[in-house]
Amino acid sequence: MTTGSHGGGSPRQLRPTDVKRLNRQWRRRTQGRLALLLDSVSQPFNVGSIVRTAAAFGAECLWLCGNTPDLDLPSVGKTALGTERFLESFREPAPAAAAKAAAEAGFRVVAIELASGAVPLAQAPLDGDICLAIGNEDHGCSPALLAAAGAVAYIPQTGRVGSLNVAVAAAIAMAEVRRREWHS
Helix, strand or coil: CCCCCCCCCCCCCCCCHHHHHHHHHHCCCCCCCCEEECCCCCHHHHHHHHHHHHHHCCEEEEEEEEECCCCHHHHHHHCCCCCHHHHHEEEEECHHHHHHHHCCCCCCCEEEEECCCEEEEHHCCCCEEEEEEEEECCCCCCHHEEEEEEEEECCCCCCCCCCCCCCHHHHHHHHHHHHHCCCC
């Protein structure tokens, strides 16, 4: 079965074996490392959603900063559905220290934030090994994290709503990192 082909017939849901084959094809095309840094993402549902999406996009690690709940919290696990086992996690209270640790591990830290000097996500430097820094649901990334990040990007929004749910924003950013890599 080729990607995007349905053999001339009506599309059908893939069987589990077909899904595994398709995912293997995409993994072979994936070279860059992906990590996340959560700066006081305080709602367990959001953390679990981010963890599940990170595992789906092949992220390798996650820094938990500020008051981000631990991954073993039952309400995080309810949404993560066991996917936390695919990520290595680090507890670092200070987001700027976590950004430094990510940079020392070879990641370019890109904060996702509506901030002055930020570039649209489509123009952000997302090549190579990337650590996406995601901020608190209400206050965004801390000033210390923004100062420590190698770049800051925002997700353009044309509707009348001024912001996205943090887990949705993280998912969009992760998808863009992988999309760029797969289409370069």
